[in-house]
Amino acid sequence: MKSIQELMQIKEKIENVAAERNKRGIATIAVHMGTCGIANGALNVLSAVEEELKLQKLTDKVAVIKSGCPGLCFDEPLVTVSIPGKASYIYRKVSPENAKKIVAQHIGNNQPVTEWLINAAGEKFEEINYLKYQKRIVLANCGFIDPEKIEEYIARDGYFALAKSIKEMQPADVIDIIKKSGLRGRGGAGFPTGMKWEFAYKQNNPQKYVLCNADEGDPGAFMDRSVLEGDPHSVLEAMAIAGYAIGSNQGYIYVRAEYPIAVERVGNAIKQAREMGLLGKNILGSDFSFDIDIRLGAGAFVCGEETALMTSVEGKRGEPRYRPPFPAIAGLWGKPTILNNVETYANIHHIILKGWEWFASMGTEKSKGTKVFALAGKINNTGLIEVPMGTTLRTILYEIGGGIQNGKKFKAAQTGGPSGGCISAENLDTPIDYDNLIAIGSMMGSGGLIVMDENTCMVDIARFFLEFTQDESCGKCPPCRIGTKRMLETLTRITEGKGKPEDLENLRTLAVTIKNASFCGLGQTSPNPVLSTMRYFMNEYEAHIHDRTCPSGICKSLLNYSIIKEKCTGCGVCSRNCPVGAISGKVKEPHVIDAEKCTKCGTCFDKCKFKAIVRQ
Amino acid sequence: MNCQCKCSSGKEEKYAPIDRVIEKYQGQEGALIPILHQVQQVYGYLPEDIQAYIAEKLGVSLSEVYGVVSFYALFTTVPKGKHRLSICLGTACYVKGSGEILAEFEKKLNIKVGETTPDGLFTLEACRCLGACGLAPVMMVDEDVHGRLVADDVPKIINKYKGN
Numbered sequence: 001m002k003s004i005q006e007l008m009q010i011k012e013k014i015e016n017v018a019a020e021r022n023k024r025g026i027a028t029i030a031v032h033m034g035t036c037g038i039a040n041g042a043l044n045v046l047s048a049v050e051e052e053l054k055l056q057k058l059t060d061k062v063a064v065i066k067s068g069c070p071g072l073c074f075d076e077p078l079v080t081v082s083i084p085g086k087a088s089y090i091y092r093k094v095s096p097e098n099a100k101k102i103v104a105q106h107i108g109n110n111q112p113v114t115e116w117l118i119n120a121a122g123e124k125f126e127e128i129n130y131l132k133y134q135k136r137i138v139l140a141n142c143g144f145i146d147p148e149k150i151e152e153y154i155a156r157d158g159y160f161a162l163a164k165s166i167k168e169m170q171p172a173d174v175i176d177i178i179k180k181s182g183l184r185g186r187g188g189a190g191f192p193t194g195m196k197w198e199f200a201y202k203q204n205n206p207q208k209y210v211l212c213n214a215d216e217g218d219p220g221a222f223m224d225r226s227v228l229e230g231d232p233h234s235v236l237e238a239m240a241i242a243g244y245a246i247g248s249n250q251g252y253i254y255v256r257a258e259y260p261i262a263v264e265r266v267g268n269a270i271k272q273a274r275e276m277g278l279l280g281k282n283i284l285g286s287d288f289s290f291d292i293d294i295r296l297g298a299g300a301f302v303c304g305e306e307t308a309l310m311t312s313v314e315g316k317r318g319e320p321r322y323r324p325p326f327p328a329i330a331g332l333w334g335k336p337t338i339l340n341n342v343e344t345y346a347n348i349h350h351i352i353l354k355g356w357e358w359f360a361s362m363g364t365e366k367s368k369g370t371k372v373f374a375l376a377g378k379i380n381n382t383g384l385i386e387v388p389m390g391t392t393l394r395t396i397l398y399e400i401g402g403g404i405q406n407g408k409k410f411k412a413a414q415t416g417g418p419s420g421g422c423i424s425a426e427n428l429d430t431p432i433d434y435d436n437l438i439a440i441g442s443m444m445g446s447g448g449l450i451v452m453d454e455n456t457c458m459v460d461i462a463r464f465f466l467e468f469t470q471d472e473s474c475g476k477c478p479p480c481r482i483g484t485k486r487m488l489e490t491l492t493r494i495t496e497g498k499g500k501p502e503d504l505e506n507l508r509t510l511a512v513t514i515k516n517a518s519f520c521g522l523g524q525t526s527p528n529p530v531l532s533t534m535r536y537f538m539n540e541y542e543a544h545i546h547d548r549t550c551p552s553g554i555c556k557s558l559l560n561y562s563i564i565k566e567k568c569t570g571c572g573v574c575s576r577n578c579p580v581g582a583i584s585g586k587v588k589e590p591h592v593i594d595a596e597k598c599t600k601c602g603t604c605f606d607k608c609k610f611k612a613i614v615r616q
Numbered sequence: 617m618n619c620q621c622k623c624s625s626g627k628e629e630k631y632a633p634i635d636r637v638i639e640k641y642q643g644q645e646g647a648l649i650p651i652l653h654q655v656q657q658v659y660g661y662l663p664e665d666i667q668a669y670i671a672e673k674l675g676v677s678l679s680e681v682y683g684v685v686s687f688y689a690l691f692t693t694v695p696k697g698k699h700r701l702s703i704c705l706g707t708a709c710y711v712k713g714s715g716e717i718l719a720e721f722e723k724k725l726n727i728k729v730g731e732t733t734p735d736g737l738f739t740l741e742a743c744r745c746l747g748a749c750g751l752a753p754v755m756m757v758d759e760d761v762h763g764r765l766v767a768d769d770v771p772k773i774i775n776k777y778k779g780n
Contacts, residue, residue, distance in 0.1 A: 035746075035747065035748050035761055036748050036750050036751055036761075036763070038761070039748055039751055039754070039760070039761035039762060039763045040751065040763060040764075073748075073749075073750020073751060074750060076750075076751070216747060217744070217745070218745070219705075219706030219707040219708065219709075219710075219744055219745035219749075220706055220707040220708045220745065220749050221745075221747075221749075222745075222747035222748065222749055222750075225747040256747075257653065257690055258743065258745075258746055258747065258756075259747060260759050295646075295649070295650065296649065296650060296653055297688075298649060298652075298653065298688030298689070298690040298691060299688050299689030299690035299743075299744075300687060300688050300689060301744065312649065313646055314645070314646040315645070315646035315647060315648035315649050315684070316646075316648075316680075316683075316684060317683050317684055317687040318687065318688070333645065333646075374749055374750075375750075376707075376708035376749035376750060376752055377707070377708050377711050377712065377749075377752070378711065378712070382708075382749065382750035382751075382752070383750045384750075414707060417707070448707070448708075448749070450707045450708050450711060450749075452711055456711055461707075461711070464707070464710055465707075468744065472744075474687075
């Protein structure tokens with residue numbers, strides 16, 4: 001491919017196919033197949049759809065599409081049915097049997113099966129509650145195109161931004177637009193992307209590198225996976241644009257090996273882009289050449305840190321390096337290198353095509369554009385959402401997320417993974433952006449947002465995160481290697497009811513020391529979950545230490561089990577199941593628990609059918 | 617197991633897959649990790665003799681290869697069971713009780729996390745976030761993700777994979 005005209009021809013061809021389909025009245029059935037969908041049985045749904053179409057002899061009247069994930073994980077597997085001239089309908093929680101009925105009734109008889117629909121009134125996708133408050137830029141294509149077909153990406157203006165950059169802009173112009181847009185890195189720290197590119201651009205070196213951080217390691221964040229699975233070309237295109245801007249001819253995507261579907265789709269996308277001449281030598285007939293290779297992670301969280309990632313791409317132990325020199329000066333193999341994460345890249349082509357003014361018009365003063373969050377934990381609607389910067393947590397949790405599960409009370413939302421902190425109820429109305437989150441003691445991180453309710457123990461969560469960072473500490477520097485270990489020991493002691501009053505002060509001293517003295521971002525931010533829970537939930541720490549109780553009923557060693565005489569029927573299920581023989585009593589008479597023998601395993605509590613056992 | 621017969625043909629045959637992998641990356645910088653990934657896929661694990669062979673072929677020291685193998689959680693120097701049960705202990709899964717699912721597997725399989733059943737069928741592992749948090753708690757069996765787990769799913773999953 002040599003010109004924008006050829007790109008245009010592909011776009012028109014796809015549009016013609018769609019128009020032709022419409023004209024001939026051919027319906028489409030899209031089965032959404034991201035990791036979540038597949039885990040919930042989307043593959044079986046797809047074969048059921050295909051089988052039923054064959055059975056009903058409808059194969060020439062329906063086009064079946066394999067699409068990516070539209071972000072409604074809580075309703076997977078999803079199927080969208082569109083009949084020309086009619087509204088598109090989205091079905092939720094589709095089983096293979098339901099899929100067959102949908103084919104027969106919706107396609108066969110032109111009657112949507114309303115009870116399984118998300119949009120029963122036929123409202124547009126963006127009008128349903130879950131999406132009304134969202135603004136989808138990064139996720140614009142996810143769930144709407146077949147990620148395995150480059151033509152579908154091109155039909156949605158894909159690779160036009162690359163063409164525009166190469167054909168109509170100088171590298172400095174590209175950098176200027178990105179700078180003016182105010183785009184900041186979506187991987188965590190929020191460094192201005194355009195500035196990073198400019199540093200690398202100014203280096204006079206024939207060999208430079210463009211890296212993509214797809215080592216999405218923060219537990220609870222999965223937007224990068226979804227973009228790679230649902231819209232891989234948007235990342236490839238942006239990397240090529242970055243290559244053109246800084247003067248590089250080689251890129252690497254560093255993907256976690258835990259994401260096999262993403263790896264496969266990116267590999268396929270690179271192959272297609274090469275075949276079309278959109279990657280490789282002399283892209284679009286110009287002097288600019290750029291290629292991309294995949295590097296697989298191997299299960300080390302620290303490799304999400306930029307210098308550790310580069311060391312890992314070099315094929316070594318993924319230990320961080322000292323900065324400066326910063327990667328833009330001396331990065332991969334000592335050459336000028338830029339590293340951005342998947343979500344950052346997925347914004348680039350939109351900015352080039354629609355202009356920096358458009359992008360800068362969204363968001364807050366210092367945080368422009370949108371942010372994708374992965375909603376998880378104890379919330380009704382779990383999934384991926386994209387909202388303008390500055391949206392409040394209240395809107396996210398209650399309007400989009402549908403509130404807390406089982407009508408429980410909200411306690412905290414955790415952002416920023418093991419480097420971040422908790423947002424408590426008092427900050428529900430704070431507009432979320434990079435700076436506000438830091439001010440309230442958390443951080444944006446990559447966008448995992450895990451909701452915790454009244455049954456989550458915040459001391460236990462702090463212990464959980466310390467266990468994580470302690471396990472993932474690469475061991476290079478002592479403050480992180482030994483400091484996190486000491487903090488973990490202290491927190492474990494507290495959750496086991498052996499906390500001492502001086503533990504709180506010791507935790508704080510250790511936290512400050514580790515923050516100041518650690519070598520890389522992993523260590524420097526590792527005390528954050530402890531500091532933030534101590535800031536907002538000190539009462540829980542005190543209850544564990546002074547009163548030897550766990551107010552949320554989570555820390556097993558601090559719980560006491562007893563039997564309510566009036567409710568106990570003497571059935572004997574508890575005493576038969578107790579692994580340590582701590583329960584005694586005669587048949588048909590109330591039983592008792594021997595607190596000395598009880599190991600607090602909770603078996604009796606789970607087994608009692610009469611709710612006669614209380615835990616407090 | 618090392619070939620003990622001292623004939624060169626056996627050794628060549630055993631290591632032939634490694635040669636094929638290394639050949640693909642000829643002349644490429646930083647290929648050690650992709651090579652280890654692919655070699656582990658062939659043999660299931662990376663014992664010392666295989667690490668030594670890779671080191672020799674790449675012209676690097678064994679300590680460098682071992683340093684990389686021991687650093688990354690996905691590389692293993694001991695054989696794993698036929699099926700790898702990997703329970704996610706990421707934050708979202710943890711707050712939704714994946715710790716209890718893991719305990720249930722330990723109980724039902726009678727092994728601890730990190731161990732393999734005596735019949736070599738299952739290895740039980742804990743992992744850090746599979747990126748399917750919307751379905752928490754989740755686990756991965758080989759390359760399949762299972763979501764929205766409850767304790768009652770544990771025997772079902774074991775039985776499903778026992779048969780094949």
